[in-house]
Amino acid sequence: VTALAPTAVYLDRIARARVAMDQAGVDALLVSVGSDLPYLTGYEAMPLERLTMLVVPRDGEATMVIPRLEAPRVAPQPGVFELRRWDEIADPVAIVAELVEAGCRPSKVAVGDTMWARFLVALLEHWPSDGTHYVRSAEVMNPLRIRKDQAEIDALVAAGAAADRVAAQLQAGEIELVGRTEAAVSADIGARLLAEGHDIVNFAIVAAGPNAASPHHHASSRVISAGELVLCDFGGTMAGYCSDITRCVSLGPPPAEVAEAYAVLHEAQAAGVAAAVVGAACEDVDRASRRVIDEAGYGEWFIHRTGHGIGMEAHEDPYMVEGNTLPIATGHAFSVEPGIYLDGRWGMRLEDCVVATDDGPLPLNRADHSLVVLDV
Amino acid sequence: VTALAPTAVYLDRIARARVAMDQAGVDALLVSVGSDLPYLTGYEAMPLERLTMLVVPRDGEATMVIPRLEAPRVAPQPGVFELRRWDEIADPVAIVAELVEAGCRPSKVAVGDTMWARFLVALLEHWPSDGTHYVRSAEVMNPLRIRKDQAEIDALVAAGAAADRVAAQLQAGEIELVGRTEAAVSADIGARLLAEGHDIVNFAIVAAGPNAASPHHHASSRVISAGELVLCDFGGTMAGYCSDITRCVSLGPPPAEVAEAYAVLHEAQAAGVAAAVVGAACEDVDRASRRVIDEAGYGEWFIHRTGHGIGMEAHEDPYMVEGNTLPIATGHAFSVEPGIYLDGRWGMRLEDCVVATDDGPLPLNRADHSLVVLDV
Numbered sequence: 215v216t217a218l219a220p221t222a223v224y225l226d227r228i229a230r231a232r233v234a235m236d237q238a239g240v241d242a243l244l245v246s247v248g249s250d251l252p253y254l255t256g257y258e259a260m261p262l263e264r265l266t267m268l269v270v271p272r273d274g275e276a277t278m279v280i281p282r283l284e285a286p287r288v289a290p291q292p293g294v295f296e297l298r299r300w301d302e303i304a305d306p307v308a309i310v311a312e313l314v315e316a317g318c319r320p321s322k323v324a325v326g327d328t329m330w331a332r333f334l335v336a337l338l339e340h341w342p343s344d345g346t347h348y349v350r351s352a353e354v355m356n357p358l359r360i361r362k363d364q365a366e367i368d369a370l371v372a373a374g375a376a377a378d379r380v381a382a383q384l385q386a387g388e389i390e391l392v393g394r395t396e397a398a399v400s401a402d403i404g405a406r407l408l409a410e411g412h413d414i415v416n417f418a419i420v421a422a423g424p425n426a427a428s429p430h431h432h433a434s435s436r437v438i439s440a441g442e443l444v445l446c447d448f449g450g451t452m453a454g455y456c457s458d459i460t461r462c463v464s465l466g467p468p469p470a471e472v473a474e475a476y477a478v479l480h481e482a483q484a485a486g487v488a489a490a491v492v493g494a495a496c497e498d499v500d501r502a503s504r505r506v507i508d509e510a511g512y513g514e515w516f517i518h519r520t521g522h523g524i525g526m527e528a529h530e531d532p533y534m535v536e537g538n539t540l541p542i543a544t545g546h547a548f549s550v551e552p553g554i555y556l557d558g559r560w561g562m563r564l565e566d567c568v569v570a571t572d573d574g575p576l577p578l579n580r581a582d583h584s585l586v587v588l589d590v
Numbered sequence: 591v592t593a594l595a596p597t598a599v600y601l602d603r604i605a606r607a608r609v610a611m612d613q614a615g616v617d618a619l620l621v622s623v624g625s626d627l628p629y630l631t632g633y634e635a636m637p638l639e640r641l642t643m644l645v646v647p648r649d650g651e652a653t654m655v656i657p658r659l660e661a662p663r664v665a666p667q668p669g670v671f672e673l674r675r676w677d678e679i680a681d682p683v684a685i686v687a688e689l690v691e692a693g694c695r696p697s698k699v700a701v702g703d704t705m706w707a708r709f710l711v712a713l714l715e716h717w718p719s720d721g722t723h724y725v726r727s728a729e730v731m732n733p734l735r736i737r738k739d740q741a742e743i744d745a746l747v748a749a750g751a752a753a754d755r756v757a758a759q760l761q762a763g764e765i766e767l768v769g770r771t772e773a774a775v776s777a778d779i780g781a782r783l784l785a786e787g788h789d790i791v792n793f794a795i796v797a798a799g800p801n802a803a804s805p806h807h808h809a810s811s812r813v814i815s816a817g818e819l820v821l822c823d824f825g826g827t828m829a830g831y832c833s834d835i836t837r838c839v840s841l842g843p844p845p846a847e848v849a850e851a852y853a854v855l856h857e858a859q860a861a862g863v864a865a866a867v868v869g870a871a872c873e874d875v876d877r878a879s880r881r882v883i884d885e886a887g888y889g890e891w892f893i894h895r896t897g898h899g900i901g902m903e904a905h906e907d908p909y910m911v912e913g914n915t916l917p918i919a920t921g922h923a924f925s926v927e928p929g930i931y932l933d934g935r936w937g938m939r940l941e942d943c944v945v946a947t948d949d950g951p952l953p954l955n956r957a958d959h960s961l962v963v964l965d966v
Binding site: 260262263282283284286287302303325326327328329330331332333334335338342343344348349350352401408427428429430431432517518519522528529530535536537 | 636638639658659660662663678679701702703704705706707708709710711714718719720724725726728777784803804805806807808893894895898904905906911912913
């Protein structure tokens with residue numbers, strides 16, 4: 215649930231979106247399910263078959279096309295958008311097309327990144343792609359959304375602190391591990407995220423022993439044993455903004471090779487954070503973490519990028535990945551999360567989120583970065 | 591989490607999808623996030639920016655294009671699909687295009703209904719819509735998915751029974767209502783859905799007093815009071831299949847007008863279920879419920895269709911709505927849920943799901959259909 219901002223915030227965002235549309239030559243911006251809509255209007259669409267769509271023509275009023283039965287959910291934002299309710303047997307895509315064509319047939323349309331493809335298929339019937347050029351809403355919206363304002367940073371700080379409290383419970387041994395299934399621990403972590411103030415649990419990866427070698431492992435019915443390394447990567451949404459943290463704990467003293475690899479990982483993560491300064495390229499953060507891991511000889515086992523942006527979405531721009539030369543700017547928020555994965559044996563990742571500021575990276579997570587050893 | 595079926599089930603489904611593609615003249619079926627993918631392969635894609643896509647050419651092998659770091663999550667299904675892993679800096683849409691063009695440039699492509707639009711935008715760069723006709727995956731998949739097999743019906747029965755147990759707790763007064771916020775009750779119902787065996791809570795609408803006049807009301811911070819009618823509409827996913835039930839309770843004896851309206855609603859819901867027989871049109875179910883409400887003079891306050899299909903998705907084909915002349919067939923599963931909503935005053939809805947069988951509708955919900963009055 216996105217917390218409502220004052221109407222002035224949405225007026226300003228729509229105005230900035232129009233400027234970005236103008237610069238990109240976009241005639242109409244169409245956003246549906248996903249976070250562009252609450253960013254612009256405060257309203258989150260239900261991810262169902264009934265279309266909700268904000269239609270922003272380059273000139274002229276914005277209109278939210280909404281199923282009649284969901285219209286009472288929308289908090290009005292005077293001057294930001296008008297509501298256009300549609301009845302059960304109407305064709306909402308035809309309504310959208312009509313609203314846009316009230317100006318003229320659009321030559322360039324930006325469509326919501328996470329909009330359901332079925333609605334774009336329907337739009338193609340109105341405007342085939344040889345006459346209308348389709349681009350991602352990201353082209354218009356991401357330059358706005360990528361720089362968090364103070365209220366957004368405050369929300370990220372609060373969500374990060376709530377996730378940190380759960381990480382601290384894990385590291386203090388308050389979350390029982392040995393003898394429980396990964397799935398049970400995942401549910402436990404999820405409940406703790408809610409108890410600490412999150413509105414939604416987005417994910418709670420719990421991967422023990424060899425399972426941790428799968429970076430996006432789905433918590434399974436496998437029972438966790440003493441002697442294993444347990445990777446926990448979890449986050450949720452709190453007042454509309456996301457948290458994301460990864461910590462590993464060792465159930466008893468780790469084998470030497472695990473301890474050695476963790477020391478490298480720890481250094482790599484710190485190097486990534488240290489590189490996350492305003493003006494550096496996003497890929498520099500990836501390179502800084504990767505260099506430490508490469509030089510220690512674990513390079514082939516670090517099989518993913520170093521980080522992703524975070525905000526209203528768990529993953530969003532900017533991405534800390536080779537090839538992304540975008541300069542880091544004040545207000546960029548992102549994860550720094552190198553990992554080392556030995557197929558069939560073990561895996562480890564260490565993740566904090568940070569916000570770039572003129573005074574250097576502001577950490578959103580402060581839980582103990584060492585490999586905490588729990589008594590078993 | 592979808593329960594894995596035997597490989598033979600997926601082989602059969604892919605084979606039937608190919609027949610449907612052939613009939614529809616579809617050269618390539620492309621499915622991503624959503625339930626078509628687990629229906630065909632047992633694997634559920636992560637709804638993130640890294641593309642997972644099953645590519646099914648009309649002739650030739652199916653391939654699942656998957657981020658390298660998520661590949662270990664996939665349970666292999668020999669003969670069903672091959673895996674094609676992509677690395678962080680690759681362009682997965684280019685890989686998809688290349689796999690399809692290995693035959694030849696497709697003239698008709700079916701794309702996943704709930705795939706993110708950004709990936710269709712990228713596909714349009716490869717195959718503009720003047721040369722390639724795009725259709726919804728629903729055209730290929732829904733005729734398969736709409737008729738549930740016995741294992742699917744068993745799963746729906748189990749999920750419905752679990753939701754019924756929570757409804758029974760509500761009707762027995764075990765869920766405290768008076769003095770709590772709607773949001774707190776919603777969280778409580780969600781926890782009970784999980785405790786009764788659901789893997790995921792999909793929604794738990796709690797709408798009291800005037801809030802219940804908004805059919806898709808979001809549980810709010812409003813405190814529930816004695817004397818109010820409380821509408822609870824909730825469901826989740828259990829072993830891959832959904833539940834969905836709505837019951838209302840009255841906190842103390844209801845006013846006469848509420849009791850009278852509920853009697854009409856009760857009759858309307860029963861009439862809808864009675865009309866849900868094999869061979870009748872889907873719209874006949876809507877008409878049967880609506881006629882009762884119309885004749886009692888409440889017609890203008892029944893502002894939505896009577897029902898939706900249910901299965902791997904909370905809402906799917908077939909829809910019980912005016913204009914849908916599709917004949918009901920054995921194995922169709924759907925809700926019957928008329929409602930009456932008096933703006934600013936109160937609202938009520940009564941919902942069961944049923945499966946059409948040759949012996950008449952099999953109810954998935956059996957919780958008390960009357961307006962249960964709780965002591966306050």
